[in-house]
Amino acid sequence: MNQITQHTIQVGELANGQALTIPVFSVGDRDSGPHVYIQANMHGAEVQGNAVIYALLEKLKSARLAGSVTLVPYANPIGCNQKSGEFTLGRFDPITGENWNRLYHDHSHLLAEFVTRYKHESEATIRSEFKKLLVEQTEALLSGPQHQLKTGKRIALHLQHLAHQADFVLDLHTGPISAKHLYCPEYAQESAKYFDIPHTLLIPNEFDGAMDEACFCPWWQLSDELAAQGRELSTLVEAFTVELGSQEHIDLAEAEHDADSILSYLTHKEVVLESAYQPQPITRYACYLKDYVAVYAPMGGMVDYQAPLGGHVKTGDSLATVLRMDKYCEGAALQTVTFAQEGIAILHFASASVNQGTELYKLFTNYFEL
Amino acid sequence: MNQITQHTIQVGELANGQALTIPVFSVGDRDSGPHVYIQANMHGAEVQGNAVIYALLEKLKSARLAGSVTLVPYANPIGCNQKSGEFTLGRFDPITGENWNRLYHDHSHLLAEFVTRYKHESEATIRSEFKKLLVEQTEALLSGPQHQLKTGKRIALHLQHLAHQADFVLDLHTGPISAKHLYCPEYAQESAKYFDIPHTLLIPNEFDGAMDEACFCPWWQLSDELAAQGRELSTLVEAFTVELGSQEHIDLAEAEHDADSILSYLTHKEVVLESAYQPQPITRYACYLKDYVAVYAPMGGMVDYQAPLGGHVKTGDSLATVLRMDKYCEGAALQTVTFAQEGIAILHFASASVNQGTELYKLFTNYFEL
Amino acid sequence: MNQITQHTIQVGELANGQALTIPVFSVGDRDSGPHVYIQANMHGAEVQGNAVIYALLEKLKSARLAGSVTLVPYANPIGCNQKSGEFTLGRFDPITGENWNRLYHDHSHLLAEFVTRYKHESEATIRSEFKKLLVEQTEALLSGPQHQLKTGKRIALHLQHLAHQADFVLDLHTGPISAKHLYCPEYAQESAKYFDIPHTLLIPNEFDGAMDEACFCPWWQLSDELAAQGRELSTLVEAFTVELGSQEHIDLAEAEHDADSILSYLTHKEVVLESAYQPQPITRYACYLKDYVAVYAPMGGMVDYQAPLGGHVKTGDSLATVLRMDKYCEGAALQTVTFAQEGIAILHFASASVNQGTELYKLFTNYFEL
Amino acid sequence: MNQITQHTIQVGELANGQALTIPVFSVGDRDSGPHVYIQANMHGAEVQGNAVIYALLEKLKSARLAGSVTLVPYANPIGCNQKSGEFTLGRFDPITGENWNRLYHDHSHLLAEFVTRYKHESEATIRSEFKKLLVEQTEALLSGPQHQLKTGKRIALHLQHLAHQADFVLDLHTGPISAKHLYCPEYAQESAKYFDIPHTLLIPNEFDGAMDEACFCPWWQLSDELAAQGRELSTLVEAFTVELGSQEHIDLAEAEHDADSILSYLTHKEVVLESAYQPQPITRYACYLKDYVAVYAPMGGMVDYQAPLGGHVKTGDSLATVLRMDKYCEGAALQTVTFAQEGIAILHFASASVNQGTELYKLFTNYFEL
Structure with missing residues (x-):
């Protein structure tokens, strides 16, 4: 011992x-x-x-x-x-x-x-x-x-x-x-x-x-x-x-x-x-730090995070749905945040409540197998 | 409509x-x-x-x-x-x-x-x-x-x-x-x-x-x-x-x-x-407000919450294990918080880090079926 | 000693x-x-x-x-x-x-x-x-x-x-x-x-x-x-x-x-x-606790506190001026908060920035000499 | 107009x-x-x-x-x-x-x-x-x-x-x-x-x-x-x-x-x-940014700020006295923070309570008349 x-x-x-x-x-x-x-x-x-x-x-x-x-x-x-x-x-x-x-x-x-x-x-x-x-x-x-x-x-x-x-x-x-x-x-x-x-x-x-x-x-x-x-x-x-x-x-x-x-x-x-x-x-995936991408909330709201952590996201996939009750009667209560690249979702914000510009997700892009 | x-x-x-x-x-x-x-x-x-x-x-x-x-x-x-x-x-x-x-x-x-x-x-x-x-x-x-x-x-x-x-x-x-x-x-x-x-x-x-x-x-x-x-x-x-x-x-x-x-x-x-x-x-359980019991952290520490929410706790069951690295060499790094009654665990604190006296859990006691 | x-x-x-x-x-x-x-x-x-x-x-x-x-x-x-x-x-x-x-x-x-x-x-x-x-x-x-x-x-x-x-x-x-x-x-x-x-x-x-x-x-x-x-x-x-x-x-x-x-x-x-x-x-002044009056900010704004602490306020005196730049072009940038009784100003809020309803001042009223 | x-x-x-x-x-x-x-x-x-x-x-x-x-x-x-x-x-x-x-x-x-x-x-x-x-x-x-x-x-x-x-x-x-x-x-x-x-x-x-x-x-x-x-x-x-x-x-x-x-x-x-x-x-005094010196609290404590703002400090002058009641019986309840240069005190911390390492004062040094 x-x-x-x-x-x-x-x-x-x-x-x-x-x-x-x-x-x-x-x-x-x-x-x-x-x-x-x-x-x-x-x-x-x-x-x-x-x-x-x-x-x-x-x-x-x-x-x-x-x-x-x-x-x-x-x-x-x-x-x-x-x-x-x-x-x-x-x-x-x-x-x-x-x-x-x-x-x-x-x-x-x-x-x-x-x-x-x-x-x-x-x-x-x-x-x-x-x-x-x-x-x-x-x-x-x-x-x-x-x-x-x-x-x-x-x-x-x-x-x-x-x-x-x-x-x-x-x-x-x-x-x-x-x-x-x-x-x-x-x-x-x-x-x-x-x-x-x-x-x-x-x-x-x-x-x-x-x-x-x-x-x-x-x-x-x-x-x-x-x-x-x-x-x-x-x-x-x-x-x-x-x-x-x-x-x-x-x-x-x-x-x-x-x-x-x-x-x-x-x-x-x-x-x-x-x-x-x-x-x-x-399987181990890697990406370079320059390819580690943050997605900031394009609008304030309350977020249902949908991209699973560790999950592979395809171009155009939804990362999250943002609830905006103030826009309900305009028919815009639910807004989708999509990702325009392939990536791996690594982390997301800790709270459902975000200001416009809060970091929603971080993703690997241009990733490869180690 | x-x-x-x-x-x-x-x-x-x-x-x-x-x-x-x-x-x-x-x-x-x-x-x-x-x-x-x-x-x-x-x-x-x-x-x-x-x-x-x-x-x-x-x-x-x-x-x-x-x-x-x-x-x-x-x-x-x-x-x-x-x-x-x-x-x-x-x-x-x-x-x-x-x-x-x-x-x-x-x-x-x-x-x-x-x-x-x-x-x-x-x-x-x-x-x-x-x-x-x-x-x-x-x-x-x-x-x-x-x-x-x-x-x-x-x-x-x-x-x-x-x-x-x-x-x-x-x-x-x-x-x-x-x-x-x-x-x-x-x-x-x-x-x-x-x-x-x-x-x-x-x-x-x-x-x-x-x-x-x-x-x-x-x-x-x-x-x-x-x-x-x-x-x-x-x-x-x-x-x-x-x-x-x-x-x-x-x-x-x-x-x-x-x-x-x-x-x-x-x-x-x-x-x-x-x-x-x-x-x-x-099955719906109820208890009177006077029987809704808070368990405060008996020591400061970092908590692994173990009693599942909605789960029925028996007398003497462990609710949580508290990590106290400062007590490692005394052999007291892990300390157990038990519950001395029967109960249903309803909620626990949102963070693993607690001061002595932070509300750890709240439980129904003397509960009955509605 | x-x-x-x-x-x-x-x-x-x-x-x-x-x-x-x-x-x-x-x-x-x-x-x-x-x-x-x-x-x-x-x-x-x-x-x-x-x-x-x-x-x-x-x-x-x-x-x-x-x-x-x-x-x-x-x-x-x-x-x-x-x-x-x-x-x-x-x-x-x-x-x-x-x-x-x-x-x-x-x-x-x-x-x-x-x-x-x-x-x-x-x-x-x-x-x-x-x-x-x-x-x-x-x-x-x-x-x-x-x-x-x-x-x-x-x-x-x-x-x-x-x-x-x-x-x-x-x-x-x-x-x-x-x-x-x-x-x-x-x-x-x-x-x-x-x-x-x-x-x-x-x-x-x-x-x-x-x-x-x-x-x-x-x-x-x-x-x-x-x-x-x-x-x-x-x-x-x-x-x-x-x-x-x-x-x-x-x-x-x-x-x-x-x-x-x-x-x-x-x-x-x-x-x-x-x-x-x-x-x-x-000279020592006293008042009963029931006569210790709080004045809450009637509007949000930024406050120039004017009633001196310990000072005796007469009915209608200004306690504070509230700056509201958003109302400048309406001619309402400066708003006065007056006191409708006699009193002694005892304390005021610690910051110039107040929400509507923040406690601005507390005053003795119905005070008397001890 | x-x-x-x-x-x-x-x-x-x-x-x-x-x-x-x-x-x-x-x-x-x-x-x-x-x-x-x-x-x-x-x-x-x-x-x-x-x-x-x-x-x-x-x-x-x-x-x-x-x-x-x-x-x-x-x-x-x-x-x-x-x-x-x-x-x-x-x-x-x-x-x-x-x-x-x-x-x-x-x-x-x-x-x-x-x-x-x-x-x-x-x-x-x-x-x-x-x-x-x-x-x-x-x-x-x-x-x-x-x-x-x-x-x-x-x-x-x-x-x-x-x-x-x-x-x-x-x-x-x-x-x-x-x-x-x-x-x-x-x-x-x-x-x-x-x-x-x-x-x-x-x-x-x-x-x-x-x-x-x-x-x-x-x-x-x-x-x-x-x-x-x-x-x-x-x-x-x-x-x-x-x-x-x-x-x-x-x-x-x-x-x-x-x-x-x-x-x-x-x-x-x-x-x-x-x-x-x-x-x-x-009289206008100036100094270069590199000569704008911060003094961090050398100990935690509660501070009586003594150097007046805008005041000229001589080498060895006291800037502040720090109260440490826990050291009273050691005879060290009051501790002095001195400044080892000439300077002009420009600002100090907003609160009397400081941790060791809190910025206490900032001072001009090597200053000159404009």
């Missing part, structure tokens, strides 16, 4: 002095083998990842580990506890509107100097030195003048500090009402086949503030920079955002499947050895 | 001068037969009633009507449009916290004088004069000094003004995540059998500010008062709150069934004649 | 397991002399009371005390930290809409039995036994089945448990934008003269869920009940809600004045001895 | 079908002289601009106009009416968190082709053709597929469509609690002297989504692009964000001064002729 240890980090303080803390679980030997970082619930309503971390811990207890895993549930103690009515208003800072998952730090300015210095070193040295650099730079930001750190940035940096220590990073999210899908950097496309997730978004090397990007962009840029200088080096770190389904929902049974899917990936990466965790024989 | 007409009433104004309006639909002959009032969406997130009103209008077009029906969707133009994150924060006034469905006016102070004056009159006279009195008194409040009317009261009075003109009143709501159920005044228990709703709450003659109570309490008090003076008169008006299922959800197909259920009741009341609408042969 | 001690009580738990705690400060000897309970910030935005408690602690250090004082800042750890935009949304539970200061428990059902048993006992015995009863009954509610306690009730009961141990209770609040005023039970009118607060509301013996009422109603009822049985006993406990001014505001200098005002009352009550704290020679 | 006309534009629809409309006022002759566009209240709580538009309309009635002015109060009908508690939650879309003033469209991709085509044309042609292009391109976005337009973008484009027709654009905002200040593009520094605003922020040619940037960036880029090709052309359009003071506040008297200040600028620009509107002889 592997031992699981728990400690707590403080990532902020509220107005009455209450400390904002996050529990951190560790398993395995940090001194040998690759290191994995898994966090959940950065967006307050996206809670299922906590249940997946519970299931992972239970399974990791008895796994044969060739490395180590750090697991962080409840990653955002503000978002987690921000209620507005019955639901959790945890997607953005309630004071500033900033998306909690767009505040990670961009370390790309470190690359030029690092490459100059280490371009002729071994892969092992580059891996360990660049990791060290990212971790130290994050520490420096955290220990700098406190009056320069805004709330969400401080939380993000604390998490990023843990994540930069890892070779494999999984940020567990959910959509609003959503099919399972995976955000995967283009270079790691092969890895997507080891998750039991039927839909993969392939994302480019562009930093937009999210945890996965914060973790893979520097390493991807490092490969690119080295390649430009004639040194071939694969991208040494992989990072994914795993979208587990719908928000505001805990399903302990489904969490077991999701844990198995993650353990299948970690088995492939030889963090878990001699395990029975294998990818399921499902 | 019956003709459906539409007009608009103004029930308030916003800060930029925007008028708050509500569409009002009418069908049938107001001069003959009973009058029915049906409204929906007083709570902003409880939208399915709008779809039921749509389905009712479609079916009423071709019904044989012995009376008339007024239908009001989008009854609360503030609640309807109050977003906070993806969800609709429409249960209470966002400024004051007042539940929109607790602001109707109590006309009980009118009874003593009315009874003195009309106690020897015919049922028809009593019905028409008391209706007239309620309508006029509501008008008087609306046309009194505007600086004495708060926002929610003005909306409520406009709706109450329409409702007091009716003999049968249906206020269409939903629970958070909920089985269908009906709030029915105790004296109208027989009528509950004509709705296709398996669960009925029998409520006493106590005014707590809701629309159904505002409509039936005065008439129930009238019967009681007359009885006390030796005159037997059945309660002449019936009013119900119909809980259609879960909030934030539009299902046009289900709305057809709910419309049929309402038409079955209206057929029984001979508002709709020679119709095929019949109550379905289902 | 008196020693100040601090301990912490837990009053709830959030979804991520975070404990909701409140700091409790104590000074003086609990075994001799009267006991005082002072709390602040039950409503999240009403923070100035915390500064007053700070100033009180500083001054109590060197006071000569004949009794003891318990002081509780940050009384509501949810309300305190509930942000929505820049402001604190702390007046009501964000999930249920319930006003945090309407959830205290009504112990009036205990009276009949108590009076029967103790009506012939000494004042000292009645005081100590009734206190004991209230404290024990509150403990019983707190230690009963946890699934019967909703979030706000649990917080309220923990505070009430502390408050019932006291002879003098002060609940520190603020208005939105407000002049200082005092809620004072009618029987304690003389005590109002010892506070440096120019406006006093005299409130009747009616329990509506607030802390002050929870503390004085049982004792007032006790006096009434004993009087009905021929025993004269003054009301042994006094409780006030002290409205310190405007919300969302900390003013450390003003807090010193408010602390002096409270110490003047405590000197009068001989909790503080040989002190220099004396009531200031100001 | 100049005639003022009013029309209404629709910029969206809510869930119940309610149209979102904005009133548009026009004065002067569009066929001769420069055109001015002034809008207010894009952020819901920033209402004073509406009063300034009222005052401007009153004054423009009797002004001698050499051009025309379009004035748009209540520019954001969602933000305007979004209440959360007593305050207006109007800085960002409550559904998405997007800042309403970061959604304007960037037209910079149009430049290359335009410059190629028009670089040898007259200034008048360039002005009229580029204006036409910007207006047409905005129209094209508005009339394109409705399912591609999100809520805030649609509102922004409607306003931008009006603004691109103007030579001078003023977007009226306020800070939270704030001194008056002006956002001014670096090239228009001279114009800042004609406003009665003591603090000017000089902003670079970088588009970040705001209205002022949307209006001046294309013209500034046009000058730059033409200069690169050897053609000297001053930047033909000026656009400013005018910060009128504090939010949630209407002051009709102060609005007169602000209207005078704007008319002084318009007199300088010869839109208003022979007027008495002159800039006041005040």
